[in-house]
Every structure is written in structure tokens, then in C-alpha cells.
Amino acid sequence: NAGVTQTPKFQVLKTGQSMTLQCAQDMNHEYMSWYRQDPGMGLRLIHYSVGAGITDQGEVPNGYNVSRSTTEDFPLRLLSAAPSQTSVYFCASADRGWGYGYTFGSGTRLTVV
Amino acid sequence: EDKVVQSPLSLVVHEGDTVTLNCSYEVTNFRSLLWYKQEKKAPTFLFMLTSSGIEKKSGRLSSILDKKELFSILNITATQTGDSAVYLCAVDLTGNQFYFGTGTSLTVIP
Numbered sequence: 001n002a003g004v005t006q007t008p009k010f011q012v013l014k015t016g017q018s019m020t021l022q023c024a025q026d027m028n029h030e031y032m033s034w035y036r037q038d039p040g041m042g043l044r045l046i047h048y049s050v051g052a053g054i055t056d057q058g059e060v061p062n063g064y065n066v067s068r069s070t071t072e073d074f075p076l077r078l079l080s081a082a083p084s085q086t087s088v089y090f091c092a093s094a095d096r097g098w099g100y101g102y103t104f105g106s107g108t109r110l111t112v113v
Numbered sequence: 114e115d116k117v118v119q120s121p122l123s124l125v126v127h128e129g130d131t132v133t134l135n136c137s138y139e140v141t142n143f144r145s146l147l148w149y150k151q152e153k154k155a156p157t158f159l160f161m162l163t164s165s166g167i168e169k170k171s172g173r174l175s176s177i178l179d180k181k182e183l184f185s186i187l188n189i190t191a192t193q194t195g196d197s198a199v200y201l202c203a204v205d206l207t208g209n210q211f212y213f214g215t216g217t218s219l220t221v222i223p
Binding site: 004033035040041042043044045048058059090101102103104105106107 | 117147149154155156157158161201203210211212213214215216
């Protein structure tokens with residue numbers, strides 16, 4: 001049972017480049033979300049999904065797109081990378097039952113130069 | 114504006130000490146409050162609290178919620194070096210959106 005798998009673990013982008021951070025879970029969880037973590041800022045919600053085909057914006061959605069075509073996958077797209085998007089990105093999933101909170105992936109450290 | 118404030122920001126204790134971490138919140142909606150432990154990588158779930166006054170306990174860790182005064186505490190007794198981590202508090206606003214505090218960094222010295 002892999003849990004929540006994020007790829008890549010590390011990435012360096014040039015300003016203006018685009019890329020997709022991958023997230024997959026094998027627990028059949030309905031809820032999935034993307035967070036970014038910056039020093040002194042805590043975890044901030046970028047986008048979330050309550051099921052396949054349903055997504056919504058979180059606290060800091062600008063510059064990011066998501067889609068949820070399957071229950072398992074929830075990719076995060078950076079359309080035109082900016083240095084302000086340098087951060088650690090976490091994907092998380094949760095069961096509808098809610099009793100155990102979110103399970104987080106191991107994170108992607110992204111640097112935009 | 115929704116706000117979750119954790120205190121202290123950092124803490125250094127010796128093994129065997131007892132520590133209390135604080136989380137206060139001001140949010141428009143409240144469903145539950147969660148505590149996470151974050152070591153080098155991903156946060157791991159500790160507790161979910163939904164009702165006031167009911168203590169959740171797991172080994173040396175325990176937590177309680179006060180919905181009237183809008184805060185929660187996380188207690189760790191007989192601390193060990195393995196407890197060194199950042200402890201995150203999060204408030205669940207709608208069932209889908211968690212609002213996180215900035216965390217308390219705990220260092221336990223042997």
C-alpha cells in the first residue's frame with residue numbers, strides 16, 4: 001500500500017517554464033488537495049477536490065491549475081513558473097469518513113530561478 | 114479573515130520534560146481541529162478534535178479542545194528525542210479546507 005505518491009521529489013525550473021507535479025493515491029480516497037509550505041507561512045491550500053470531476057480553489061490558487069479525471073490522480077500544473085512559486089508542495093488525500101485527517105505525500109521541493 | 118495561531122513558535126526542552134503546545138483560532142466556520150507532527154518530510158496525523166472537553170490520548174500525547182474559548186492544547190509528557198519535530202495545528206473549515214497555523218518547532222535535548 002503506497003499511500004500518497006508525489007513525483008518528482010525535486011525540481012528546478014526557469015522563470016516562465018511550465019510543469020506538472022504528479023500526485024497519486026491508492027487508498028480510494030475521495031478528497032484530495034494540494035498545499036504549499038513556505039518558511040514562516042505554514043501550509044496553505046492551493047486547490048482541492050471532493051471527487052473525480054470536481055475541483056475548487058483554496059487560499060492561494062493563482063498560477064496553478066488542477067484537474068481530477070480519476071479518483072486516484074490529482075496533478076497540479078504550473079502554467080508559467082515564477083520565483084514566488086519556489087516552495088515545498090504537498091499533496092494530501094482523505095476518506096469521506098474524515099476520522100483520520102489527511103494523509104500527506106512526501107512533498108516536492110520546487111525552485112524557480 | 115480566518116486565523117490559526119500557534120504558540121510558542123519554538124521550544125527547546127530536555128528529555129523527560131512535559132510540554133504544552135497551544136493553538137488558538139478565529140474562523141468563520143468550524144468543523145474540527147487537527148494536530149499533525151512534521152519531521153523532515155510530510156506531516157503525519159495525530160488527532161482530530163470536534164467536541165469541547167473531550168481529551169484525545171495516544172501514548173504520551175494528549176490533546177483537548179475548548180470551543181468556547183477557541184483554542185486547543187497538545188501535551189507531550191516524558192518527552193524523548195524522537196518527539197523533536199514541528200507540530201502543526203489545522204482547523205477544518207468546511208470538510209474540505211484546512212487552515213493551518215505556522216507550527217511550533219520542538220527540540221528535545223538528550
